[in-house]
Amino acid sequence: MPKVTFLPSGDVFEFEHGKLPYCDHGKPESILDVAMHFNFHLDHACGGNNACTTCHVVVKQGANHLSEMEDDEADRVETAADVQLSSRLGCQAVVKGDVVVEIPAWNRNYISEGGKSTL
Numbered sequence: 615m616p617k618v619t620f621l622p623s624g625d626v627f628e629f630e631h632g633k634l635p636y637c638d639h640g641k642p643e644s645i646l647d648v649a650m651h652f653n654f655h656l657d658h659a660c661g662g663n664n665a666c667t668t669c670h671v672v673v674k675q676g677a678n679h680l681s682e683m684e685d686d687e688a689d690r691v692e693t694a695a696d697v698q699l700s701s702r703l704g705c706q707a708v709v710k711g712d713v714v715v716e717i718p719a720w721n722r723n724y725i726s727e728g729g730k731s732t733l
């Protein structure tokens with residue numbers, strides 16, 4: 615089962631392909647979809663429509679276990695603050711195997727509204 619680890623909190627979520635109820639936020643089985651399913655807070659101001667950068671994550675391990683970055687995601691993620699070579703948009707990167715991602719410091723929400731804090 616694919617596993618997504620979120621840093622710096624170290625929260626780990628496992629899911630079975632095809633068994634994740636689609637949350638309608640981002641692509642099915644995207645990093646954002648997994649986070650929402652497990653009630654883990656990952657910002658997603660545009661609702662997972664590749665129209666903001668609040669779901670920006672930096673991939674620390676398992677980049678080859680994510681879907682290929684498409685041109686529209688590449689164009690958008692370039693505009694993110696503190697963009698890095700391994701930056702992805704959580705709503706666009708579909709999880710195909712184990713990955714470890716870090717939520718950039720500027721993007722951590724210190725006050726969680728209903729979801730689990732990322733700290």
Ligand code: FES
Nearest residue numbers: 658660662669705
């Ligand atoms: Fe807006 Fe991912 S939630 S681009």
